[in-house]
Amino acid sequence: MNRPPKLRISALVVARNEAARLPACLASLGGADEIVVVLDRSTDASAEIARAHGARLVEGGWELEGERRNAGIAACSGDWILEVDADERVPPELWEEIRRVVAASPHGFHRVRIDNYVGDRLILHGWGGSFGTTLKPVLFRRGAKHWRGQRVHPGLDWTGPEGAALEGERITAHGIRHEVDRDISDMLRRLDRYSSAKAADLLAAGRIGSLPDNLRRCLSRIIKCYVGRKGYREGGWGLLIALCAGLFPLLSHLKARLEPERHRPAAPR
Incomplete structure (x- = not known):
């Protein structure tokens, strides 16, 4: 009997x-059949590092986060894609889970557990409100995922159903190690970056919302993260x-409202 080809x-x-x-990050991706690295206007040694790890490079300049991620998805040739960030690591045990799931999955995508670290401290609880998550839809069939055109936390459009939360289909026994922040100061700098990018999205859409x-x-987000999560x-x-x-969201609104000249996106050339 012929075996089905390996995905x-x-x-x-x-x-x-x-x-x-x-x-x-790249050293932890040995379980993949190919590695694709998208470099957005990089000026450091990232390209040389990617080549040394045998990665396929896609270099360019994208104003929107969704556009650069879609460019990377388009460059992938695998049947399935695992999308990770440079501050994430994929342990060997998780690769075993991923292989087991995709070999039998009829679904379009699956969520993967994320283990968030601040420095060396694993923080399990309280993440949410667009500032962190413990479960992300980062494993998907090629063609199933499309990012929308925003600068920070762009929305997603899917083709095909999500993998059901059933034993044997969920990927939660092992997680991606996410080194999200180095320390408190790094966390606050991230908040500043995120809110500036979101302010630009609000101004581009012409909907900055109201202060109340x-x-x-x-x-509501503070209560949800501290109590609910x-x-x-x-x-x-x-x-x-x-x-x-x-x-x-409050800082994003205030930046767009009080300093629109600093955060309004430049007109396309």
């Missing part, structure tokens, strides 16, 4: 000037994450 998996990394973190609405969003179990770290998650 090929592409690992996709989208990065910009990530020479410090790219080597560890964003105050309500701020408070059990951030209280992480002590002060959980409170800090909840505050950042809540402040993200």
Whole structure:
């Protein structure tokens, strides 16, 4: 009896000037059949590092996060794609899970567990509100995932159903190690970057919202992350994450409202 052909998996990394973190990320992708690295206006040694790991390079300049990620997806040739960031690591045990699932999956995509680290500390609870997640839809069939055109946290369009939360189909026994922030200062810098990019998206869409609405969003996100997502179990770290998650939409609104000249996207040439 003929065996079905082995399904090929592409690992996709989208990065910009990530020479410090790219080597560890690429070294963890040995379970893939090919590695595709998208470099967006990188000026450091990222390209040389990617080539040294045998990756296929896609270089260019994209204003929108969704566009650069779609360019990477288009460059992948595998039957399935695992999309990771330069600050993420995929352990060998997770590759075993991924191979087992895709070999039998009839679905379009699956969510994968994310283990978030601040420095050397694993923080399990409290992530949410566009500031972090513990489960991401990063494993998908080629052609099933399309990013929308936004600068930060772009939306997604899917073709095909999500893998059901059944034993044997979910990928949760092992997680991707996400070195999300180095320390508190790094976390606050990330909040500043995210809110500036979101302010540009709000201005581009012509919908910056109102102050009362964003105050309500701020408070509801803090409560959801700290209470609903059990951030209280992480002590002060959980409170800090909840505050950042809540402040993200409020800061984005205030930047767009008070400093539009600093955050309004440049007109296309």
